[in-house]
Amino acid sequence: MIVLNREETSVSTNEEMKQEIRKIMKDKKLTYWQRTDALARYAEDLLDYPEGTPEEFYELTESREISDLHEGHGPWSARYILPDYEKFLKEGSSFLRLDPPKDLFEALNCLLIFYHNAHALDRFPVFLGRFDVLLEDFVKKEKREDAGKMLGWFLTSIDRTMSDSFVQANIGPEASVTGELILELLPKLQNITPNLSLRYDPDITPDDFAKKALDCALRCANPAFAYDRFYKERVGEDYGIASCYNGLLIGGGAFTLTRLRLGTISEHCKDSRDFFENRLPLCVDTQLKFMDAKINSIVNDRAFFESDWMVKEGFVHPDRFVGLFGLVGLCECVNNLMAKDGKSGRMGHDPEADRLGVKILEAIEKSVNEHYCPYSYKHRFVMHSQVGADDDEGNSAGTRIAYGDEPELYEHLKNCGLYHRFFPSGVGDIFPFDETAFRNLDALLDIFKGGFKVGVKYMSTYLGSGDLIRVTGYLMKRSEVEKLKNGEAVANDSAALVLGKSPERHMNEKKVRSFDV
Numbered sequence: 001m002i003v004l005n006r007e008e009t010s011v012s013t014n015e016e017m018k019q020e021i022r023k024i025m026k027d028k029k030l031t032y033w034q035r036t037d038a039l040a041r042y043a044e045d046l047l048d049y050p051e052g053t054p055e056e057f058y059e060l061t062e063s064r065e066i067s068d069l070h071e072g073h074g075p076w077s078a079r080y081i082l083p084d085y086e087k088f089l090k091e092g093s094s095f096l097r098l099d100p101p102k103d104l105f106e107a108l109n110c111l112l113i114f115y116h117n118a119h120a121l122d123r124f125p126v127f128l129g130r131f132d133v134l135l136e137d138f139v140k141k142e143k144r145e146d147a148g149k150m151l152g153w154f155l156t157s158i159d160r161t162m163s164d165s166f167v168q169a170n171i172g173p174e175a176s177v178t179g180e181l182i183l184e185l186l187p188k189l190q191n192i193t194p195n196l197s198l199r200y201d202p203d204i205t206p207d208d209f210a211k212k213a214l215d216c217a218l219r220c221a222n223p224a225f226a227y228d229r230f231y232k233e234r235v236g237e238d239y240g241i242a243s244c245y246n247g248l249l250i251g252g253g254a255f256t257l258t259r260l261r262l263g264t265i266s267e268h269c270k271d272s273r274d275f276f277e278n279r280l281p282l283c284v285d286t287q288l289k290f291m292d293a294k295i296n297s298i299v300n301d302r303a304f305f306e307s308d309w310m311v312k313e314g315f316v317h318p319d320r321f322v323g324l325f326g327l328v329g330l331c332e333c334v335n336n337l338m339a340k341d342g343k344s345g346r347m348g349h350d351p352e353a354d355r356l357g358v359k360i361l362e363a364i365e366k367s368v369n370e371h372y373c374p375y376s377y378k379h380r381f382v383m384h385s386q387v388g389a390d391d392d393e394g395n396s397a398g399t400r401i402a403y404g405d406e407p408e409l410y411e412h413l414k415n416c417g418l419y420h421r422f423f424p425s426g427v428g429d430i431f432p433f434d435e436t437a438f439r440n441l442d443a444l445l446d447i448f449k450g451g452f453k454v455g456v457k458y459m460s461t462y463l464g465s466g467d468l469i470r471v472t473g474y475l476m477k478r479s480e481v482e483k484l485k486n487g488e489a490v491a492n493d494s495a496a497l498v499l500g501k502s503p504e505r506h507m508n509e510k511k512v513r514s515f516d517v
Contacts, residue, residue, distance in 0.1 A: 021039065024038045028487065029484060029487060029489050033123065041072055046073075048073060049293070050301075053293045053294075054290060057286050057287075063264070065265045065279075065283050066283060066286060067392075069257050069258065071121060075298060077302065077304040077308070078120065078253050079121045080121075080127070080243055080246055081118065081120040081125070081253040082249065082316075083250075083310055085111065087314065088110070088111075089101060093313055093315075095309035104139055104147060104150055107138045115162065122164060125162070126166055126243040126246075127253075129169060130171065131169050132182075135151075136178045144181070156191065158193055159189070159193045162193050163491045165474035166244060167195060168195045168240075171197075172198040175205065180209070182196070184216075186216050186219075190477075192480075197241040198223040198226065199226050199241070201228040207445060215441060217460065218461060221460070222475065224458060224459065225458065226457070226458050227456070227457045231247045231457075235247045236249050244473025244474055245387075246384065246426040248322070249322075251317050252316070252377065253316070255291075256295060256298070257324040258294070258325070259287075259326035259327055260283055262327055262332070262360065263332030263396070264395060265333065266336040267394075269337070271340045271341050272337040288325070288367070288371045295373065322382050323381040325364075326383075327399075328397060330398065331348070331357075331399070332396060334354075334356050334360070335353070348405065348412065358418055361399070368380075382425040383422055384427075385426060386426075397472040399423075410450075412429075413451045414455075416451070416456045428473060429459050430462075430510060431459060431460070431513060432461060432463070433461055435465070436514050437463075443515060
């Protein structure tokens, strides 16, 4: 055994750092912006975790039972930020030296300028606003053809400059000229960004508009459907869907998203009793304390909430942010615990297994709701069913049934309904269809309506054989993933997330539904 003195250790560490930096600089698969982002993240992770991080956190991250979702050791701002773009278009911005826009051309350019300057923890904004609410008055003043052309270039500019599949925009619940134009443009453009959600309410959203949205989704995986009533009740009237499907207050956002890997946690237990009495409480308590430490650091030890122009001009308010208590791997957790208890039932196929899933979420919800955080909105964290990451092997996204093991459609929808109610800050399931769906849009809409009636809160679809698909919650082109596999650089950062074993499964093993009898 070789023992290094302090000077030798410092030299060794310094050389390792240089090697890692050289590795990033020589990576041929990275674009310029991806390379600078990787270098910045590496520098940030040279810092220690925030003061107050519990010792158990290090053990539980090493065992992969808790994940900070690659936020970095010292994040400099909140993770998700939803600026108040309505206020911006009405008042302009002194920092950006922009007056309120007078027509559609000016409005679109003002928004693009704002987006460029509205960086959050990622390099790109995760929320672009409710496009129809922001632009409808401007669009109606233009000829339809002219408005469509301008919106087309606006969407193309977003796709080419915000190369991240977690950039999100919303339309609905009302039908609008802006919404119709966007739904006509997206299949032609075949863009990855932005991710789009239709805030859907069957009493408000016309069926024709909803069917147009479904036809669009089959062709380009956009938009997904968010059950508008649920988010208004549980988040607030003035909410937006950001990133994959995160329901958050506009003018606020989320400080952090840290996750339990429930499937992995269950592997460290003897049986369900050990899980509920020992391991789950330890992991939940540790994650809550870690989130407290991180949020305290973001609020008190970083400059963002004191000096950022979005805060100073009132586009963002610190008291409208929450902590997202995330989880993945409920399905594997249930199945593992059932097996350890000597039972054969699987989540989605056995009532006892499904009841166990509900019991797990009830236990977590109780602890989360009882926890006090001085900075989080209403002083409470909010549960989030997270879509998953590239290193989540053994843990399906959120509360989803493992891909390839899905039950028949109607049973699947009812199963989703058992779990979605626990997650006002974000939850969702994906239901790909084959080409028969194009001939059955009325029936497809009935399926979506039925899903919402049995408790589903967010659902999406796409054509199973298409190039543009939803992976876990974000969009991706199969063709771009193939380019990356062949060593080619691609503009969209998120393509790299699909290269791990678990995301590959998420992309290729979902059950594709058909209307053929």
